[in-house]
Amino acid sequence: MLFTHSATERRRVVEVGAQPGDDNSKYYDVTSVIVHERYRLNDPNNDIALLVVNSTIPLSDKIRPVALPPIGSTVPGNNGRFVSFRRPGNSQKLQEFSVDYVNATVCQEMYGSIFNITEDMFCAGLSAGVGQTCQATPGMPLVGYSQNAPSTPVLYGITSFGVGSVMEGFPGLYVNVAAFRPWIDAKLRENGY
Numbered sequence: 001m002l003f004t005h006s007a008t009e010r011r012r013v014v015e016v017g018a019q020p021g022d023d024n025s026k027y028y029d030v031t032s033v034i035v036h037e038r039y040r041l042n043d044p045n046n047d048i049a050l051l052v053v054n055s056t057i058p059l060s061d062k063i064r065p066v067a068l069p070p071i072g073s074t075v076p077g078n079n080g081r082f083v084s085f086r087r088p089g090n091s092q093k094l095q096e097f098s099v100d101y102v103n104a105t106v107c108q109e110m111y112g113s114i115f116n117i118t119e120d121m122f123c124a125g126l127s128a129g130v131g132q133t134c135q136a137t138p139g140m141p142l143v144g145y146s147q148n149a150p151s152t153p154v155l156y157g158i159t160s161f162g163v164g165s166v167m168e169g170f171p172g173l174y175v176n177v178a179a180f181r182p183w184i185d186a187k188l189r190e191n192g193y
Helices: 104-111 177-190
Strands: 004-007 012-016 026-035 049-053 081-086 095-102 121-125 141-145 153-159 172-176
Touching (some): 104 121, 153 177
Antiparallel strands (some): 012 026, 081 141, 141 153, 153 172
16 A cells, blocks of 8 residues: 565565565665664664665556655644554554554653654554554554645554553654754755656
8 A cells, every 4th residue: 555664684575565464575785774864773863764665666556655744744733643553463464554643742741761752753543642553663664634725644653662561551653754854854955856
């Protein structure tokens, strides 16, 4: 359905065409990874990278792009509802689920001294902040729809960090893609894309 990625120790690949409950994915080898210069392991800040694949990915009814949010746009708050994806445990089946935007102040109170929630990230969780996408799914997309273009999916977030799993009641922490648009655009230009 949407563009996602997965990595193994032996081979880094981009998986496309996965549908919830379906195993008909196609895989493309990653030829290079452009990691944010200020990214540090176990730190949710600057937790973003661009993956370059070995060939053009053909579009179809199951493989289609998502839009990047405009520079300076904000994550739809209040009643913002998003769709994310995960593979629980060792499951090969993709699962789709809805999450709600969690106010930054509420999120910071929940995470306390664990992480400082910055403008480069946001929180979303199941049932208005209770539960999350689980630590095991970093890199999965969080997609929503803009009020200006309600039929165009927008990549608002990328699963970053989380504490424990759904049962622990912490919302998931997501990379705020709009905050990184200048970096994304610059890296695409620098690398000839």
